[in-house]
Amino acid sequence: MGKKYHLFEVYGIELEYMLVNQSNLKVAPIVDALLTKKNGELTSDIENGTMAWSNELVAHVVEIKTNGPTANLNSLSNEFHKNIAEINALLQPLNTQLLPTASHPLMNPLTDTQLWKHSYSEVYELYNRIFNCKGHGWSNVQSTHINLPFYDDNEFEKLHAAIRILLPLIPGLCASSPILEGQSTGFKDTRLEYYKTNQKEIPEMTGFVIPEQVFSKSDYHKTIFEPIKKAIKPFDTQNILDHHFLNSRGAIARFDRNAIEIRLVDIQECPKADMAICVLIIEVLKHLVNDGFTSLSNQKEWSNVSLFNLLNPIIKSGEAYIVSDVNYLDLFGIHEPLSVQNIWKKIYEDVKPNIDASHYEALDIILNEGTLSTRILKAIANNFSEDNIKTIYFDLANCLQTNSLFRA
Structure with missing residues (x-):
C-alpha cells in the first residue's frame, strides 16, 4: 500500500474511450497497436507524464488516467x-480515432467483440467463461471513474455515507448511452441498465448497485467481500481473481489503496464535460461530508434497497425523473418534489462558490440543456438511420478532438 491521504486531499480520475474506424465508425480492436506505436513494444500500461494509458477487457477500449x-x-x-x-495522432495512419460516450450506437457485441489477448488475459478469459463477455454490458460500456481517498475508518465512514446518498442522482447528470444497435433503448443510461444485471450469475458481486450500509473496514469485509469470495470460489479454482476487483457495486472500497472508486458516471463527449461533472460531484460530496446538507446519521440511515429504488427510474428517465420522496429530498435541503435536473441545479448553486469558474460553461450547458443522452436524442430527431447516427457520433468524436461540448 502506498501513502495514505486524507479526505479530498488528492484525486484519481480514469476515462475510457472506444477506438473506431474513421470511415465507417466500426469498433477497431487495435489498442495493442496503439500502445505498441507509443511505446516501441507492446505493453499494457504506459506512463505519459502526468497521465497514463492502459488496456481494458476488450481490445477496442483504452483507458486514460491520472x-x-x-x-x-x-x-x-x-x-x-x-x-x-x-492518441488520435497515433491512430490517424491506422484510419482510426477515439470515440466518446458510454456506448457505441451501432456495435453488435456478438460479432464485434474481441477480448484483450495479452497481459492479464487469463483474468479476462476467466471472466468470459463465467459471464460471457460478448454482450453490451461487458464490451460496450465506457465510463469515468472517480477515486477519492480516506485515511482511516472514521474518514471511510463519512465518505462512504455521502457517496451512497449521491449515487442515485448521478445518471441524471451524466447519462450518455441512449442508443444501442441503431435504436433508442428507452433508457437515458443504458450502460447502467446493463450494469445492474451484468453479473447475474454471481449476484453477490453487484448487489443492488448501491453499496450496503457498511461504514468500517471490518464490516465491509464481512458484509461485502466475504460473500463475494464465497460465491466466486467454485468458478475461480486457481484463485486468479481479486475481491477488490470482483466487487462491482456503483462505488467500491479499495482498502488496498485506501480509496473509494465511484463507477456510475457515464463518460461524456470531452474532458471539459467530464471534469466539470467530476468537480461538481466532488464538491457535493465535500458538502455532505461536512454536514452541509444534513447530518452523518441521517445519511447512514438509508438502505441500499431504498437508494436503488430511487436510482432505478433515474437510469431510465435521467434528469426528467421527478423525485417525490420527501425524506430523500430533505437530505439536500429540498422540501418539494423536483426533477433530477432541478435537484442538480439547486445543489450546484449551493456548492458553486467552491467550483473553479473554468467549469461553469460546461455545467451550465449540462444542467440547462440536459444530459448528453438528451442532447444526442434531440440531435437524432427520431431519425435512427445508420447514416444519421454516424453523422451525430462523428460530431461527438470531433467534440472529443476539440474538447468542446455537444450542442443539439
Missing part, C-alpha cells in the same frame, strides 16, 4: 485533452 494521485482537478481537462490529441 498517473497516480493528483491534487489539481482544474488542470485535468487540458491534460486529458493533450493525451487524446496525441
Whole structure:
C-alpha cells in the first residue's frame, strides 16, 4: 500500500474511450497497436507524464488516467485533452480515432467483440467463461471513474455515507448511452441498465448497485467481500481473481489503496464535460461530508434497497425523473418534489462558490440543456438511420478532438 491521504486531499480520475474506424465508425480492436506505436513494444500500461494509458477487457477500449494521485482537478481537462490529441495522432495512419460516450450506437457485441489477448488475459478469459463477455454490458460500456481517498475508518465512514446518498442522482447528470444497435433503448443510461444485471450469475458481486450500509473496514469485509469470495470460489479454482476487483457495486472500497472508486458516471463527449461533472460531484460530496446538507446519521440511515429504488427510474428517465420522496429530498435541503435536473441545479448553486469558474460553461450547458443522452436524442430527431447516427457520433468524436461540448 502506498501513502495514505486524507479526505479530498488528492484525486484519481480514469476515462475510457472506444477506438473506431474513421470511415465507417466500426469498433477497431487495435489498442495493442496503439500502445505498441507509443511505446516501441507492446505493453499494457504506459506512463505519459502526468497521465497514463492502459488496456481494458476488450481490445477496442483504452483507458486514460491520472498517473497516480493528483491534487489539481482544474488542470485535468487540458491534460486529458493533450493525451487524446496525441492518441488520435497515433491512430490517424491506422484510419482510426477515439470515440466518446458510454456506448457505441451501432456495435453488435456478438460479432464485434474481441477480448484483450495479452497481459492479464487469463483474468479476462476467466471472466468470459463465467459471464460471457460478448454482450453490451461487458464490451460496450465506457465510463469515468472517480477515486477519492480516506485515511482511516472514521474518514471511510463519512465518505462512504455521502457517496451512497449521491449515487442515485448521478445518471441524471451524466447519462450518455441512449442508443444501442441503431435504436433508442428507452433508457437515458443504458450502460447502467446493463450494469445492474451484468453479473447475474454471481449476484453477490453487484448487489443492488448501491453499496450496503457498511461504514468500517471490518464490516465491509464481512458484509461485502466475504460473500463475494464465497460465491466466486467454485468458478475461480486457481484463485486468479481479486475481491477488490470482483466487487462491482456503483462505488467500491479499495482498502488496498485506501480509496473509494465511484463507477456510475457515464463518460461524456470531452474532458471539459467530464471534469466539470467530476468537480461538481466532488464538491457535493465535500458538502455532505461536512454536514452541509444534513447530518452523518441521517445519511447512514438509508438502505441500499431504498437508494436503488430511487436510482432505478433515474437510469431510465435521467434528469426528467421527478423525485417525490420527501425524506430523500430533505437530505439536500429540498422540501418539494423536483426533477433530477432541478435537484442538480439547486445543489450546484449551493456548492458553486467552491467550483473553479473554468467549469461553469460546461455545467451550465449540462444542467440547462440536459444530459448528453438528451442532447444526442434531440440531435437524432427520431431519425435512427445508420447514416444519421454516424453523422451525430462523428460530431461527438470531433467534440472529443476539440474538447468542446455537444450542442443539439
